[in-house]
Amino acid sequence: MSAIGEELPAWSKRRDDAIALPSSWPHLIERDWAWGGSDGAGTRVAIVDSGIDPEHEFVGGVGRAVAVQRGPDGQATVADDHSGDVAGHGTACAGIIRSLAPACELWSVRVLGPEAKGGAAAMLAGLQWAVAERCSVVNMSLSTPKRETAALLHEIADDAYFAGTVFVASAHNLDVVSYPWRFSSVISVASHDGEDPFEYHSNPQPPVELFARGIDVEVGWLGGAKIIAAGNSFATAHITGICALILAKHPELTPFQLKTVLRETASNMTRA
């Protein structure tokens, strides 16, 4: 038997350490239980993309903005960023998330742009940073097909899972194998062509796990513009917003429990 203060073997736990599990898990999980009354307050949502225009009326402010840059030794470093959005896409995703979870805190992690060149190293550094900063949800549209990068991404995705950071990643439209969206530790999203932002379908045949609104969505773009756009990345932003709503109300949920809640509350869930 181990005395107090004595170091335990790896992966051990004292029997008298109380870890309370939430007891409120209902038999039937409904949307009202999942996020009824929630506005996303208290959640920190990182958008790993092209930056965010904090002035855009759809965005309503950005809590923090950083960019991944290459240091003098070629290493990726994360620094505060004031360049806004270099492409428009990050602003588009931010606006969608804000429309669903108006009180969440949006953080911009820019990994695209002239100096980052959208390389896999920038993506890895951006994701690692978001996990270290304890973001609740990370919205990402990027993926890489490189096997060697995939192994590192897998580690980061697992670290995120254990740290309680949810990765929501766009599935690829094209017939290519890429990561991280294929990992089970992330939530992968593709598009349906419905118009309801809260309509989402659970896929019984993964690796794509959810389908959400991604076609003909009005989104914010550069310079305050508003355009109609389509792509899995917009479906991803919808699920990110819904995750923020659920986590604001139930911060104790692990990423896999959150995934279960999403499945149980999916629009195509039929009950006997």
Next chain:
Amino acid sequence: MTDPGELRAAVAAGALAGQEHHRPLLQAIVEVARAIFAARAASIMLLDETSGELVFEAVTGEGEDTLIGRRIPAGTGIAGWVAGSRQPLVVEDVAADPRFAADEARRTGYVPQGLMAVPLLSEDRVLGVLNVLDRPTQRRFSVAEMDLLSLFANQAAVALELLLRARRTDALLAGADEELGAVARVAAAVERLDGERREAGVRLLRELAAVLEARPADGL
């Protein structure tokens, strides 16, 4: 010392067609893409990894006289985002917003109502972007169209890969590597010969091979 594989590649390069033979393939792809989607224009952009820019390689419809060779910084704009993220993107009704329109006009000199952009991928590399501009606006974009565009992207990526290989060949023939370039030029020259001259050329090469393969003890 030159790698034997590189020498073989140099011979093959000399016998292969140059980049100009692959341009019609790229052009045909953008023309079919434009026809299938009833679009006003279509284009293929190549990612120049050295300069970090996207370069227009094939254009049909609006801009076909002016856009070839034009460069935009990668990572910015819609095509730049598509190349950086490897994700397709569709935008509609963009000209309705003057701020967006002005931005696109500055980039390409042409303001589309809408555009579809899809990355061109070859294994783990992004080769470029396929753009389809101004589909009929009364037609709602669909998931099926995204799939169709992806099929085109696969074909366009293969064509772009061929063009890139042909460019490397051309660079070789132009003497980028002196040793390999000489071998490639000989192969290209023989390939161009006809009839008796070709027979004579092959005979000469055979003699040259015999001389080069002979050991000093054989009397040379």
